[in-house]
Amino acid sequence: MRRNKTRRVFHVSITLLLVSTIFCQNGTSPAHNTTSDQISTYWSNRSQTMYSNASSLLSDLLLDYDIRLRPGFGGDALLLTMDIIIASFDSISEVDMDYTLTMYLHQYWTDERNIWVPDTFLANDKHSYLHEVTERNKMLRINVDGKVAYGMRLTSTLSCSMNLRNFPLDSQNCTVEIESYGYTTSEVLMKWNYPLAVHGVEQADVPQFTITGFHTEDSIVSTATGSYQRLSLVFQLRRSVGYFIFQTYLPCVLIVMLSWVSFWINHEATSARVALGITTVLTMTTISTGVRQSLPRISYVKSIDIYLGVPQPHDRRVEALEEAMSSSNTAATQNNNTSPPPAVKPKKRSSSPIPPLCRAGNAISEESDEVPDYPRYSATSLKGGRPHASLNHRTHHLRGSHTARAKRRMTLARMNVSMKQSISGIGRRARKAIPSIRVRDVNLIDKYSRVVFPVCFIVFNLFYWSYYMMAGATT
Incomplete structure (x- = not known):
């Protein structure tokens, strides 16, 4: 009896437990399914709302948008601030008068639309390129209040006009000149981001040069298309003479x-x-x-x-x-x-030439009728012994017919004689002076030269x- 009663109680307990479990499952399952569906519907609706808001935002931003227009177009000039971080000085060339510089250029401005980018360029640039390893070295940060920070890493070869008069004991000034290409001073105002406008100069090492200092400049350049603001960074370089x-x-x-x-x-x-x-x-x-x-x-x-x-x-x-x-x-x-003195040439034997008609130093007088005497060639010693006309008669005849020619010949004769006498006088004085100044002891030149x-x-x-x-x- 007891065993049967115990079995009945056990079976009833099991039955009640199963019935209660079934009722609990049937009561909770609909509620769980309802909650999952609501969550899925919520996130789906939220995603659709976000996508709709983003599309609406882009549509609003791009509505009537022109990329060529600066922020605040038609109003006051946009303020654009800059700073530079010097990465390295790569080289300086005196032949090409330029230098190569690697730097980080950062620009800051305020733009409610957060799309516009300034058109700055390096005015004294010869060749530049942006680094693209491993990605294009550009950075863009946009704050909630519309402030934009735009940076890039570039290597540029810049012209540097050098004065080499004191080379290699010279000092040079090389510049980095930044300017807006299309916006005049009435549209964009540029300034350095003081007090942190330039970084990294103290750590830079320049080949063959020492950086003695640097400073920034702000100027306005006037061209045919308008006035543009230019920011300049000037490096003061002294050449290392070692x-x-x-x-x-x-x-x-x-x-x-x-x-x-x-x-x-x-x-x-x-x-x-x-x-x-x-x-x-x-x-x-x-x-x-x-x-x-x-x-x-x-x-x-x-x-x-x-x-x-x-x-x-x-x-x-x-x-x-x-x-x-x-x-x-x-x-x-x-x-x-x-060197030994030149050998003295022997004098030639004197001969008896025919006496000249005009002796040196004694010019023929225009009024004189005297004729030189030729004893060896007299009129009676010619062939046949025939007498000839006298020389006095012939000279008198020539003088009468050629008076002008005789005057010219006499003038040339006087000049020739005077010149020969002057040259011979200079030669005699030089021959007398040269031996007196000749160095007797040639070692004396070396002795003086050593000191x-x-x-x-x-x-x-x-x-x-x-x-x-x-x-x-x-x-």
């Missing part, structure tokens, strides 16, 4: 000092002295040619030309080159001074370096 000291100046000093060795060579060794002098001259010319190849073909004289002594391609020799050439000149002078040339070269270097160092400090 490279040129080891490549040019020091070799020149050593070559000039080498040319002084000829002053200690025996003056009779003419070949050795001349060969040494010519070698130094050719070496100096080679160095100067190499320096000129790295510079533009300019007409004015540079400081390094003065030191090398070859200002231009034609044959002018000054300063340092004269130091090298002087050794050869000294050797030639000594060789000339030690004079080094002293002159040292004085020249003192003046040269003092002047150009002061000129560089002034500029």
Whole structure:
């Protein structure tokens, strides 16, 4: 009995549990399905609303929109601020007079439509390109209040007008000039984003130059199409002279000092002295040619030309080159001074020529009737012994018929005699003076040269370096 009663209670409990479970499932399932459908419908409606709002927003923005019109067209000028971050100075070329710069250019303005982009360009640009690795290096940020930040990374080769008169002890000013291409000052006003207008200059390393400073400028450029605002960044560069000291100046000093060795060579060794002098001259010319190849073909004289002594391609020799050439000149002078005197030619035997009609120094007088006497050729000594007309008679006849011609001949004769006497007098004085100034001791030239040339070269270097160092400090 107990077992049957226990089984009945168990079966009833199981039955009640199953019935309650079924009723619970039937009661909760409709509610769950209803909630899921409502959520799906909500997000679907919200997405449709967002897409509809975005389309409406774009439609409103692009309604009657012209990309050529700046923000606030027809009103006040738009304010455009800029700043630059210097990434690197890549190179500076004196031949092309330009330099290559990699930089970040940032522009800031306010635009309610958030679509317009300014048309800025680099006025002194020769060649530029935007970096595209791994993507195009451009950045655009739009704030809620309509402020726009637009940046790009570019490498540009910019022109730089250089004054090379003090090269290589010179200083140069190279600029980055930014300008609006189509908007005049009445439409767009540009200014630097102070106090953070320029960054990265202190960390930049310039080949062969040192950046001594930089500053910004703001100017207005007037052209045929209107007045445009220009922002300029000016770099003050001083050339590092260390490279040129080891490549040019020091070799020149050593070559000039080498040319002084000829002053200690025996003056009779003419070949050795001349060969040494010519070698130094050719070496100096080679160095100067190499320096000129790295510079533009300019007409004015540079400081390094003065030191090398070859200002231009034609044959002018000054300063340092004269130091090298002087050794050869000294050797030639000594060789000339030690040459034996010329041999005295024997006098020719005197002959008995026919006496001239007009003796030197005694011009024929126009009124004189005297005729030179010819004893060896008298009138009676001619062939046949026949008497001829006297010479006095013939001379008198010629003088009467050729008076004008005789006057001209006498004038030329007087001038010829006077000139010959002057030349012979100068020659006699020169022959007497030259032996008196001839150097008796040829070694005396070398003794003086050993002191004079080094002293002159040292004085020249003192003046040269003092002047150009002061000129560089002034500029």
